[in-house]
Every structure is written in structure tokens, then in C-alpha cells.
Amino acid sequence: xxxxxxxxxxxxxxxxxxxxxxxxxxxxxxxxxxxxxxxxxxxxxxxxxxxxxxxxxxxxxxxxxxxxxxxxxxxxxxxxxxxxxxxxxxxxxxxxxxxxxxxxxxxxxxxx
Amino acid sequence: xxxxxxxxxxxxxxxxxxxxxxxxxxxxxxxxxxxxxxxxxxxxxxxxxxxxxxxxxxxxxxxxxxxxxxxxxxxxxxxxxxxxxxxxxxxxxxxxxxxxxxxxxxxxxxxxxxxxxxxxxxxxxxxxxxxxxxxxxxxxxxxxxxxxxxxxxxxxxxxxxxxxxxxxxxxxxxxxxxxxxxxxxxxxxxxxxxxxxxxxxxxxxxxxxxxxxxxxxxxxxxxxxxxxxxxxxxxxxxxxxxxxxxxx
Amino acid sequence: xxxxxxxxxxxxxxxxxxxxxxxxxxxxxxxxxxxxxxxxxxxxxxxxxxxxxxxxxxxxxxxxxxxxxxxxxxxxxxxxxxxxxxxxxxxxxxxxxxxxxxxxxxxxxxxxxxxxxxx
Numbered sequence: 512x513x514x515x516x517x518x519x520x521x522x523x524x525x526x527x528x529x530x531x532x533x534x535x536x537x538x539x540x541x542x543x544x545x546x547x548x549x550x551x552x553x554x555x556x557x558x559x560x561x562x563x564x565x566x567x568x569x570x571x572x573x574x575x576x577x578x579x580x581x582x583x584x585x586x587x588x589x590x591x592x593x594x595x596x597x598x599x600x601x602x603x604x605x606x607x608x609x610x611x612x613x614x615x616x617x618x619x620x621x622x623x
Numbered sequence: 624x625x626x627x628x629x630x631x632x633x634x635x636x637x638x639x640x641x642x643x644x645x646x647x648x649x650x651x652x653x654x655x656x657x658x659x660x661x662x663x664x665x666x667x668x669x670x671x672x673x674x675x676x677x678x679x680x681x682x683x684x685x686x687x688x689x690x691x692x693x694x695x696x697x698x699x700x701x702x703x704x705x706x707x708x709x710x711x712x713x714x715x716x717x718x719x720x721x722x723x724x725x726x727x728x729x730x731x732x733x734x735x736x737x738x739x740x741x742x743x744x745x746x747x748x749x750x751x752x753x754x755x756x757x758x759x760x761x762x763x764x765x766x767x768x769x770x771x772x773x774x775x776x777x778x779x780x781x782x783x784x785x786x787x788x789x790x791x792x793x794x795x796x797x798x799x800x801x802x803x804x805x806x807x808x809x810x811x812x813x814x815x816x817x818x819x820x821x822x823x824x825x826x827x828x829x830x831x832x833x834x835x836x837x838x839x840x841x842x843x844x845x846x847x848x849x850x851x852x853x854x855x856x857x858x859x860x861x862x863x864x865x866x867x868x869x870x871x
Numbered sequence: 872x873x874x875x876x877x878x879x880x881x882x883x884x885x886x887x888x889x890x891x892x893x894x895x896x897x898x899x900x901x902x903x904x905x906x907x908x909x910x911x912x913x914x915x916x917x918x919x920x921x922x923x924x925x926x927x928x929x930x931x932x933x934x935x936x937x938x939x940x941x942x943x944x945x946x947x948x949x950x951x952x953x954x955x956x957x958x959x960x961x962x963x964x965x966x967x968x969x970x971x972x973x974x975x976x977x978x979x980x981x982x983x984x985x986x987x988x989x990x
Contacts, residue, residue: 529979529983
């Protein structure tokens with residue numbers, strides 16, 4: 512199997528992860544009981560295994576896509592000249608890690 | 624002459640007048656350590672079996688004729704050393720193309736796609752000879768130079784999983800060529816080509832598997848071109864929504 | 872249907888691009904904490920106590936982030952699944968598969984808008 516097949520296959524995980532997140536947020540809107548119920552569901556080993564797979568998938572997608580993204584930028588986009596490819600590559604990692612750290616800290620109750 | 628070692632080449636044979644489907648034929652031949660894969664195929668043609676058909680010409684990765692599947696991978700056979708492989712080698716015609724005979728594939732559809740992207744400089748008004756020449760700075764050349772290095776060897780079409788399944792897809796080399804003209808400072812045909820890029824053989828069929836760029840023997844990086852072309856085609860499309868185009 | 876798909880291709884590609892780029896960046900932290908750290912007890916469940924969670928989620932920025940991390944990965948997912956289908960000999964069935972997948976992503980996205988709007 513070629514790597515791009517695996518890359519495409521992460522699509523299944525992404526679609527599902529979106530729907531799991533939708534369910535979680537939907538339940539938050541339903542009130543405290545529904546919220547408690549959905550959090551308890553997430554403790555199910557199947558959900559935990561799925562989220563572990565999802566984590567592997569997003570890391571794989573990030574690493575592969577961040578490598579492919581810079582060269583997909585034309586030399587100029589209208590008046591905008593994108594940064595050199597290695598810098599753009601580094602910027603993608605910085606944004607990804609930065610957003611993940613901040614979002615994780617907020618969700619984990621470290622900040623806010 | 625150094626000590627010759629022997630190698631087995633398994634080659635796809637197909638004669639449309641005789642064979643219903645392609646078959647394979649095995650050749651045990653003496654090989655030299657400095658041979659390219661093409662040298663081995665030429666040896667068979669010249670010394671062992673004159674009925675074998677294959678295309679080749681320059682032997683130096685310029686003409687783009689000698690593309691074949693070597694152990695399942697599209698390769699320019701004049702560019703890959705025989706010594707990179709073991710004692711046995713499988714040689715097939717380029718994948719994703721109709722086979723004319725043995726290792727010779729039909730290029731007609733490929734050439735049609737090439738022509739369809741209008742690979743020439745389009746200007747709204749022809750410049751009179753007295754006006755002089757079109758000038759282009761080295762920086763302006765650099766923008767598309769890489770995409771103009773294609774030798775039409777078609778390896779990228781053999782490697783592309785989309786070409787394999789969607790025959791109407793314009794494909795890597797043709798889109799790279801169209802994109803090369805779109806990025807040319809002298810050209811004014813972007814709107815026409817972007818329309819073609821959004822048409823039936825759409826650039827959006829590409830899934831960015833990047834296989835074309837992996838096999839390209841000239842580092843054209845067609846996957847980069849195709850995906851740059853997508854962004855340009857989107858911007859052109861969005862602009863068209865805001866500012867309706869005049870003309871037909 | 873094929874013509875409609877062809878005309879929508881630029882929009883679909885932009886949503887896919889946002890999904891793989893922005894979606895990946897937003898969903899990673901969510902998976903880490905909501906999907907793994909809290910359910911396994913690595914992080915105290917107090918972090919996601921109803922009051923706190925609701926407060927974060929109903930903030931203007933919170934709603935936007937949640938909408939992004941729900942809807943965008945769906946488009947990345949739908950588009951990649953379509954390509955996976957085509958790569959495995961599915962060019963013929965694409966006229967059926969593509970509308971179903973994009974339909975699922977559309978419904979999911981609308982549901983996501985409702986889910987964050989009603990908080």
C-alpha cells in the first residue's frame with residue numbers, strides 16, 4: 512500500500528471525529544445531565560481507542576501535509592508573495608503546535 | 624570487458640495480431656556492470672530477439688522516449704542503473720496507457736491533453752515586429768522555469784492514481800505545462816486556461832498523492848504545479864463571481 | 872449531477888483545504904484533552920465541569936473554534952474518502968458516492984452551526 516492511500520484513509524477518521532465532536536457539543540447544549548452522560552461515554556475503551564487512532568491520524572496528516580503545502584503555493588498569489596518554502600513549513604508547525612498547546616491548556620483548565 | 628554476470632529479464636510481449644492479451648517472455652542475458660536498464664533491453668533487441676519493440680532515442684534523459692515500468696515502477700530506463708536491481712527484472716509497458724505492441728504505448732490521448740491546455744503564449748494583441756521583443760527578467764523566468772523542464776516522458780501519468788481511474792483527467796504533465804504558461808509574465812491567457820482547468824478534465828480531480836513528483840526524472844514537480852493551478856483556478860473563479868467576465 | 876459537482880469543485884476544494892489545514896490545527900488539542908486526557912483521568916474531570924465547559928463554549932470565540940473543529944474535519948474527511956473511493960476503481964460510482972459524502976459533510980456542518988448557535 513502506498514502512503515497516499517493511508518493519507519486518504521485518514522479521511523474516515525476525520526469524518527468520524529467531526530461527528531463525535533458534534534455529539535459532544537450538542538449534548539453540552541442539552542444541559543448538565545446530557546453533558547455528564549456524553550463525558551461518561553467518552554470513557555468507554557472504544558471511544559478512547561478511537562481517539563488514540565485519531566491522534567495518530569492527525570499527526571500523520573499534519574506531518575505529510577505540512578511538507579506538501581509549501582510547494583503548492585504559487586510564486587505569487589495576486590500581489591502576495593508567499594514566504595520561502597522552508598520558512599512556510601516551519602510556520603505551519605509553529606501554528607499547529609501553538610494552537611494545540613493553547614487549546615489543550617484551555618480545555619484542561621490550565622488557563623481561563 | 625569486465626566479467627559479465629547473467630541477469631534474467633521478464634518482459635511483457637504483446638502483438639495485437641496474434642495475442643488476445645499481453646504475455647511475458649523471459650530472457651537470460653549477460654550484462655555489464657555499467658549498463659543502464661535500457662542497455663539491457665537494447666541488447667535483447669539487437670542480439671537475442673529482434674521482434675521485441677520498444678521506444679528509445681537519446682540515451683541521456685532528454686528525449687523522454689524510453690519510459691517503462693521497471694519492477695512495477697515507472698522509470699526512464701536510460702537513467703536507472705541495472706546494478707540497482709537484483710538478478711531478475713520485470714519490464715512492462717508504462718501503466719495507464721493503451722499498449723500498441725510489446726513495450727510501446729499509445730500516446731495519442733496524452734498528446735491531445737497537452738494541446739488542450741493551450742501550451743503557447745496567448746496575448747490579447749499580437750506585437751508588431753517593429754516593437755521589438757518581449758522582455759522577461761531572470762526573476763520572472765524563475766517563476767515557471769522548473770515547470771518548463773518536462774520532457775514528455777509520461778512517467779507521471781503512469782504513477783498517477785487519478786489518471787488510472789479517471790481517463791478524462793488532464794493529468795500531471797499537461798496541467799504543469801498549462802500552469803507554466805499561466806505563470807509566464809508574457810502570457811495573457813490565464814482566464815482561458817483556468818476555464819479549462821475547471822472543465823471536464825478538472826485539476827480538482829487531483830488528490831495530491833504526489834506520486835507524479837516522486838517519479839519525475841527531471842524534477843519538474845508536477846504535483847506542485849497542479850496544486851498551484853488549483854489555487855489559481857479558485858481565485859480566478861471567485862474573481863469571476865464578483866466581476867463578471869465580458870465576451871463569450 | 873456530474874455537471875453540478877464540476878461546478879462546485881472550487882468550493883469543495885476550499886472547504887477541504889480549510890479542513891486539512893485549519894481543521895487539523897484545531898482538532899489536535901480537542902482529541903488530546905476531550906478525547907484522551909479527561910476520559911483516562913490524566914486530567915481532572917473538573918476541567919470539563921458543565922459550568923466551565925458551557926462558559927468556554929458559549930463565548931464568541933469558543934463557538935467559532937468549536938464550529939471549526941467540528942465542521943472542517945468533516946470536509947477533509949468527505950473529500951479524502953471520495954478520492955479513496957475513486958482510487959479503488961470508483962470513478963463510475965463517483966456520481967453517487969461524492970454527493971452522499973458531501974451531503975453528510977453538509978448536514979454535519981449545518982448541525983454544527985445549530986449546536987454552537989443554541990449554546
